[in-house]
Structure formats: C-alpha cells, structure tokens
Amino acid sequence: MSRIEQKKQHKRTALLNTAFELFTSKGLNRTSISDIVERAGVAKGTFYLYFKDKYDIHNRLIAGKAAAVFRGAADELEKREDIQSVEDKLIFISDYVIDLLDKDHTLLTFISKNLSWGIFKNVLISSREETDVDFREVFRRLFENSDTAYKNPEVLIFMIIEFVSSTTYSSVLYSEPLGIKELRPYIDTSIRQIIRGQQL
Amino acid sequence: MSRIEQKKQHKRTALLNTAFELFTSKGLNRTSISDIVERAGVAKGTFYLYFKDKYDIHNRLIAGKAAAVFRGAADELEKREDIQSVEDKLIFISDYVIDLLDKDHTLLTFISKNLSWGIFKNVLISSREETDVDFREVFRRLFENSDTAYKNPEVLIFMIIEFVSSTTYSSVLYSEPLGIKELRPYIDTSIRQIIRGQQL
Amino acid sequence: MSRIEQKKQHKRTALLNTAFELFTSKGLNRTSISDIVERAGVAKGTFYLYFKDKYDIHNRLIAGKAAAVFRGAADELEKREDIQSVEDKLIFISDYVIDLLDKDHTLLTFISKNLSWGIFKNVLISSREETDVDFREVFRRLFENSDTAYKNPEVLIFMIIEFVSSTTYSSVLYSEPLGIKELRPYIDTSIRQIIRGQQL
Amino acid sequence: MSRIEQKKQHKRTALLNTAFELFTSKGLNRTSISDIVERAGVAKGTFYLYFKDKYDIHNRLIAGKAAAVFRGAADELEKREDIQSVEDKLIFISDYVIDLLDKDHTLLTFISKNLSWGIFKNVLISSREETDVDFREVFRRLFENSDTAYKNPEVLIFMIIEFVSSTTYSSVLYSEPLGIKELRPYIDTSIRQIIRGQQL
DNA sequence: TATGAATGAGATTTCATTCAT
DNA sequence: AATGAATGAAATCTCATTCAT
Numbered sequence: 001m002s003r004i005e006q007k008k009q010h011k012r013t014a015l016l017n018t019a020f021e022l023f024t025s026k027g028l029n030r031t032s033i034s035d036i037v038e039r040a041g042v043a044k045g046t047f048y049l050y051f052k053d054k055y056d057i058h059n060r061l062i063a064g065k066a067a068a069v070f071r072g073a074a075d076e077l078e079k080r081e082d083i084q085s086v087e088d089k090l091i092f093i094s095d096y097v098i099d100l101l102d103k104d105h106t107l108l109t110f111i112s113k114n115l116s117w118g119i120f121k122n123v124l125i126s127s128r129e130e131t132d133v134d135f136r137e138v139f140r141r142l143f144e145n146s147d148t149a150y151k152n153p154e155v156l157i158f159m160i161i162e163f164v165s166s167t168t169y170s171s172v173l174y175s176e177p178l179g180i181k182e183l184r185p186y187i188d189t190s191i192r193q194i195i196r197g198q199q200l
Numbered sequence: 201m202s203r204i205e206q207k208k209q210h211k212r213t214a215l216l217n218t219a220f221e222l223f224t225s226k227g228l229n230r231t232s233i234s235d236i237v238e239r240a241g242v243a244k245g246t247f248y249l250y251f252k253d254k255y256d257i258h259n260r261l262i263a264g265k266a267a268a269v270f271r272g273a274a275d276e277l278e279k280r281e282d283i284q285s286v287e288d289k290l291i292f293i294s295d296y297v298i299d300l301l302d303k304d305h306t307l308l309t310f311i312s313k314n315l316s317w318g319i320f321k322n323v324l325i326s327s328r329e330e331t332d333v334d335f336r337e338v339f340r341r342l343f344e345n346s347d348t349a350y351k352n353p354e355v356l357i358f359m360i361i362e363f364v365s366s367t368t369y370s371s372v373l374y375s376e377p378l379g380i381k382e383l384r385p386y387i388d389t390s391i392r393q394i395i396r397g398q399q400l
Numbered sequence: 401m402s403r404i405e406q407k408k409q410h411k412r413t414a415l416l417n418t419a420f421e422l423f424t425s426k427g428l429n430r431t432s433i434s435d436i437v438e439r440a441g442v443a444k445g446t447f448y449l450y451f452k453d454k455y456d457i458h459n460r461l462i463a464g465k466a467a468a469v470f471r472g473a474a475d476e477l478e479k480r481e482d483i484q485s486v487e488d489k490l491i492f493i494s495d496y497v498i499d500l501l502d503k504d505h506t507l508l509t510f511i512s513k514n515l516s517w518g519i520f521k522n523v524l525i526s527s528r529e530e531t532d533v534d535f536r537e538v539f540r541r542l543f544e545n546s547d548t549a550y551k552n553p554e555v556l557i558f559m560i561i562e563f564v565s566s567t568t569y570s571s572v573l574y575s576e577p578l579g580i581k582e583l584r585p586y587i588d589t590s591i592r593q594i595i596r597g598q599q600l
Numbered sequence: 601m602s603r604i605e606q607k608k609q610h611k612r613t614a615l616l617n618t619a620f621e622l623f624t625s626k627g628l629n630r631t632s633i634s635d636i637v638e639r640a641g642v643a644k645g646t647f648y649l650y651f652k653d654k655y656d657i658h659n660r661l662i663a664g665k666a667a668a669v670f671r672g673a674a675d676e677l678e679k680r681e682d683i684q685s686v687e688d689k690l691i692f693i694s695d696y697v698i699d700l701l702d703k704d705h706t707l708l709t710f711i712s713k714n715l716s717w718g719i720f721k722n723v724l725i726s727s728r729e730e731t732d733v734d735f736r737e738v739f740r741r742l743f744e745n746s747d748t749a750y751k752n753p754e755v756l757i758f759m760i761i762e763f764v765s766s767t768t769y770s771s772v773l774y775s776e777p778l779g780i781k782e783l784r785p786y787i788d789t790s791i792r793q794i795i796r797g798q799q800l
Numbered sequence: 801t802a803t804g805a806a807t808g809a810g811a812t813t814t815c816a817t818t819c820a821t
Numbered sequence: 822a823a824t825g826a827a828t829g830a831a832a833t834c835t836c837a838t839t840c841a842t
Contacts, residue, residue: 004842008805029229032832043807048834155386158377162366167359177358186355186398193393198386208822232815243824248817404821408826429629432811443828448813513766520776555786558777559767566762577758586755586798593793598786608801632836643803645839653837 012050014040016064019057024106028058065111067135073097074138086146087195090157094164094191101165102172102180112169149200156198160191212250214240216264219257224306228258265311267335273297274338286346287395290357294364294391301365302372302380312369349400356398360391412450414440416464419457424506428458462514465507467533470519473497474538486546487595490557494564494591501565502572502580509573515565516558549600556598560591612650614640616664619657624706628658666711667735673697674738686746687795690757694764694791701765702772702780712769749800756798760791 018040022031033054037044051057073096077083083092101108136154143153150156164187170176171183178186218240222231233254237244251257273296277283283292301308336354343353350356364387370376371383378386418440422431433454437444451457473496477483483492497515501508519535536554543553550556564587570576571583578586618640622631633654637644651657673696677683683692701708736754743753750756764787770776771783778786 002842004805011806033834034832044809044833045807045835046805049805053833152386154377155383158370159363159367159386159390162370163359163363166362166366170358170362177354183355186352186359189397190359190394193397194390197389197393211823233817234815237825244816244826245818245824246822249822253816402821404826411827433813434811444812444830445814445828446826449826453812516766516770520770552778552786554777555783558770559763559786559790562766562770563759563763566766567759570758570762577754583755586752586759589797590759590794593797594790597789597793611802633838634836637804644805644837645803646801648838649801 011040011042011046014042015047015050015057016061020061020065020110023058023061024110028054062111065107069097069100069107069111070135070138072100086143086148086150087192089142090160090195091188091191094160094187097164098168098180098184098187101168105172108169108172150195151198151200156195159194163187163190163194211240211242211246214242215247215250216257216261220261220265220310223258223261224310228254262311265307269297269300269307269311270335270338272300286343286348286350287392289342290360290395291388291391294360294387297364298368298380298384298387301368305372308369308372312365312373350395351398351400356395359394363387363391363394411440411442411446414442415447415450416457416461420461420465420510423458423461424510428454462511462517465511466515466517466519467535469497469500469507469511469515470535470538471533472500486543486548486550487592489542490560490595491588491591494560494587497564498568498580498584498587501568505572508569511565512569513566516561519561520558550595551598551600556595559594563587563590563594611640611642611646614642615647615650616657616661620661620665620710623658623661624710628654662711665707669697669700669707669711670735670738672700686743686748686750687792689742690760690795691788691791694760694787697764698768698780698784698787701768705772708769708772712765712773750795751798751800756795759794763787763791763794 015036019031019036022035022039026035031054033047034044036054036057037047051060070093073093076096077089077092080092083089139157140153143150167183167187168180171178171180177183215236219231219236222235222239226235231254233247234244236254236257237247251260270293273293276296277289277292280292283289339357340353343350367383367387368380371378371380377383415436419431419436422435422439426435431454433447434444436454436457437447451460470493473493476496477489477492480492483489539557540553543550567583567587568580571578571580577583615636619631619636622635622639626635631654633647634644636654636657637647651660670693673693676696677689677692680692683689739757740753743750767783767787768780771778771780777783
C-alpha cells in the first residue's frame, strides 16, 4: 500500500472511529457531521470524500460492528475442539454473542435491533473487500460433517439470530421482562427447542 | 363530549394520522413538525398544544398502534370457542399478528422494531385513553384454566412476541431469508417448540 | 390591509430593495442570501418565507423593473395629447426607454437584455396578482383608433423592444459601435423603418 | 505537432467540449469545475493548466462558437455568386444564422444573448487560434463594389446582428411572441427596412 | 505535465420554538 | 384555543484552489 493509500485509510478509519464514539454517546440524531470531523481532526469536505452522509457512515459502522461480533464468535468456536454437534455449536455462538453484548452495552445500543440477517446481504463493510468475510459460508460450514440433518440451515440460523438479538436487547438494556442473568436459561432452552424443531 | 371538546379531539386526531402517514413514508428523521401541521391543515403553534415534540407524537403512535394490534388479536380469539389449549391460543395470536403485518406493510414498518415488551409498560403508563386495556392482564388470562402449567407465562409471551415480530419483519419486507409464505411453517414450528420448552 | 399584512409587505419590499442594491453592485453570483438578509435587517429564515431562492427574487426583480419602465413610458405618453399616430407613439416610448436606460446604467445593467422577457413572459412580480399589469393589453391600446392598420401589433412591439434594448445596451455600456448620442439617429430611423414595414 | 503537443491539445479540447455540454445543459452557475473535469476524464489540477477559472473557459467558448457561426456564414456566402447586392448578402447571412440557431437550440441557448458586437472585439483580441478571421474585414468586404452607398456600414451590421439574435432567441426558445416559422417573414421584412433606411 | 486528496470558508437550507394577535 | 410570521442557530453540503507526489 502506497503512502498516500495509507494516509487515506488512516483518515477513513479516524472518521469511522470518531463517528462510532459520537453515535454511541450522543445518538445519531444529535451527532452532526461537523462534530465528527472536528473530533477526527479532519476538514469538513474530507468527510464527503469517504462517505455520502451521516447515514452512510452509520450503516457501514453497523455492518462492520455486526460482522466483528460474528467473526469473533466464529474464531472462538474454531478453537474449541470439544464442541462437535450443530446444536452445541449454535448454542456456543449464541452464548458468545449474548455475553459480548451484555458486557458492552454501548455496542448493544449501537447495533441494537440491526444485528440481523439483513447485514449479511448487501453490505460491503470496508471499501476494500479483502477484509470482508462471507458469513453465509462460515455458517454453512457449521453444518458440515453433522450426524444430524436439518431442514433448512440458513433459515435456522436466521431464526436464532433474530431470537437472540431481540430478546437480549430488551433484557440487557431494560431488564424487561427479566434481567439477562435470569432470562438466559429461558433463551437457551428456547434455542435448543428451535434447533430440534428443524431436525429431520 | 362538548362541541369544543370534539373539535379539539379532531385536531389531535388529524395530527396523529398525518404524523403516522409521514413517519411511515418518509421516516421519523426526515419528517418535520412543519410537514405534519401543513398536511394536517393545522397551524404550527397548535401542534405544541397537543404534543411536546416530534418524538412525543411518535411514541404515542407506537404505543397506540401496537395496542390496537393486540386488542384485535384478543378480540378475535374471544370469538373462537374451539381454541382451548394455551399452545393453540398463542399460535392463533401469532398467526393473527403475522397476517395483519403481512397485509399492512406500512404498519409493519412502523411498529416493526418497536413492537416489544417495553411498549406495554408505556401503554399501561400513558393510559389517558379510556379504551386502554391492561394487556398483561389479557395475556395472563390466556393461561387460566390450562391443564398444562408453564414456567413463566410472561417470559413466554415476551419471547414469542420478539420472535414473531423480528422474523416477520425481515421476511415480509425483504423476503429474507424466505418470503413469509415459505417461512411461516418454520415460524409456527419454532413457536410450538418454544412453548413446549416452557411446559412444566 | 391589517397591520400584520402591512408588516409582511414591508419585509418583502425590504428584501426586494436590498437584493436589487446588491445584485447591481456585486452581481448575482457574488451576492449571497446571507448578504441580502443581513442588509435588509431580516432573519435568514424569513427570506424563504417570501422567495424560493436567489434566482426567484432575481426574476421577480427583473420583471418588476421592466414593468416599471413601461409603466413610466405609458404614463408619460398619456400626458402628451399632441402625439397621435402609432408611429409617433412608438417612437416616443422608445425614446423614453432609451433616455431612462442611458441615465440609469445600474438599471440597464440589471435588466440588460431581459426587457422584453420581463414583459412577455408572465412572471408574477408581486405575490398578489391583482397589482400586476398586463402590458400586452396596454400596448394593444396604442393601436386603437389608428388610421393606419398594422399587420401584427404584438409582433411589432416585440421587435421594437428587442431592437431598442439590445442596441442601447451595447452602446450605452460599451460605446460600441458608437456612443448612444451618435447611435441614436440610426436607431430612430430604423425603428421608423421597422414600423413602416408593418403597415398594411 | 509532436505527440505530446497532441495529447495536450486533446485534453484542452476535451475540457472545452465537456464544458460546453454542461454549460448548455445545466447552466454556467450550476456547473462546477469538478463536474467538468470529472466528465472530461481529466484530473482536477489539470484544469488549471489550461484555464484560469470557469469564466475563462466560458468566455473562450462563446468567442469560439460565435466566430464559427460567422465563419460558416461567410464561407457559404462566398460560394453564392448569384447574390450581388448588399441587401441580399445581409439577408443571406441573417437567414443562415437564424437557420443554424433554429436547428441547434443548444448553440442558441449558449451564445444567445452573447452573440453581439462586443464579441468581435474579444475574438480579435484573444486570437491565439491560427484559424482566426478578422471579421471586421470580412464584413467590410460585403460593401465593396456596391452600387448603393450606405451611411455607416459598421453600424448597419451591428444593428442587424442585434436585431436578429435577440428576436430569434425569444422566438425559437419560447415561441414568444410567435414561433420562428411565423416570425420569420416579419424579421426579414424588418431587416430589409433597416438596410434601406441606411442607404444614401 | 499531470494527478487527485485535502482543505475550509462560506453558501444554502431547515426547523423547532416563540409570541403577538 | 388557535394562529402563523418571524426567528436564528445549526446542519448540510459545495467547490475553487492548493500542493505533495
């Protein structure tokens, strides 16, 4: 990467990081582009060289953060050779995600209800595709070599993600209807039930 | 209600309806109070006689629309004397909600990610509307006289609502990962599984 | 007119006057809306209550100024009972216009070559149509009671206006190809010739 | 011309052509240098190697386009040995110009109100282009060998140019007060009248 | 010559809110 | 209770110009 290219990436990253800080502390609405560039130490016009508007940078951040979560989960899972069955793998990933979001409320608030299937479509996170991961592929791999067959793996994954993210959100942020500690057994049971409902 | 009182309600209703139209067509952010009053045929200052700001009217709309959905479901269920078991009742309500949201994408977009447990608190709290219903009470009643006992009815309801609303959203609006027609059997199976997982 | 209505007209007029001053001294491009409102002693948002943008106020000004020129000419002509023939009337008006533009270079620069556009394109000058004048009607009246008939009065007027304004512009502002004093006999002769060419 | 020199001219020409397209389609004000270089496929900095600013390229275009029009007219006239009298020659040129502008509205819009006496000064002054013609000379030649003498040939030419360009503009672009087809006889008659008014 | 990333002043425009009527 | 003109802070976005490569 040339020095100019490096500098460009540096600016882009500075804008993304600053925007994330401000979005999570002040909220999307009350964060202005002026705020972002000022804190990022970049000229106003520069913002528009990299992003279309406030919502563009917001979308890219959500996609990026969501991807990071699953990347983390997948990496962690790979290390655990004791986990073999599809059911255990999915539970592991769910637990990993819940833990992470419980520990990082800022992150949870940010990706909130956007941590969903839509993410995996469309969204190219960085401008340079190399860093991106094909999550459909990652998830499909979970089902390889399984003794048990599943009706529709993609749908199963989808349902679990939606279930986990929406229940966790309410529980962690508002303790409704229960705090995450109390709710967790219910979530785990339900995930296992959802999975079993899909076994052939 | 006096004629003056009627006129007042008329303006309030006009503002609510117009706001709903605009929020669903343009989104909360891109709808201004000016837009609302202009379309509603009301003076700018009048808005502030009824609502605090844009977010106030938005919240009241969410609560109102969400309540209407469940009111409709509860009413319909009451007519069906053939449905007896808790499981069948919950499936009936879920189906009712999915049907409704599938037919009314505008409504789906609007309450979509907002249709959650937190809502009911607000609905119950705001309650100046005489028509208000205590939904916790309504839902609790579903479990009366049941042969089967459930671990925590409130949590069960919560999980189903979150599951149904988030999966329906993605499916109906984006046909991801499947259209609602194809996804439906998976949703139904999963709900039944979630319910069974809570039986004592 | 109510006091509020008076105040509104006052603001509108202040904006128009200030815009004219600035357009003529700095030019359209280098005049900003900020400049206008600042000098007019009005808030920035107020501008947009009365005009769409800089070009809107510019168009209305041209139309207004062009109308004023001809209103002046028509008024003056009315006082001159000695002028009877269409030819003399048209020459009188032309001379009046040339004199005016020669004395007021600012005005000439401003309406430049748009004199006929201002008249023939029905731009709304005021916000209230009633106050506007239909110059086509005014001009048509010149031909009433004439001994001589003309092929197409409207076309004749149009050609004279275009001829007078474009030749005057170059002559007065740049003395090209001659100063207005020297050019004038040529213009007069030509106008008379154009008129005669249209006599039936 | 060396290959480097060719490449240079190629860029310059690309900029001129693109600027012309944009000026005529979007107008001078709403065309930015960024627009021009982007469409021309040239780097931003490169623009400044060839032109001072937006207005510089605009002026050069006007002069060039206007000169081309008259060059075309003069060339065409030279071929026509049947046209002898000054009057017929001037009518021929006028008709040629009107035809051209009627067929090419883009060109008409562009040189529109700029096709005037002032131009010829600029054209003659700038003259780095080898192809430049001394138009005063060209026009003077029209009057050579004429049986009829004219008061002031330069003024006559000036008046005709102003008359033709301003009336054609309004007629072709706005059909005001008549479309060019209908207006044409009036224009022709008037030109002949103007010419005759100058005969000694 | 040519490039194009970066700049930052400044222009346009929006809009919640107030307040005199 | 209702109005809507006025405000002006603040947000968005543009763009000519520079300069290191």
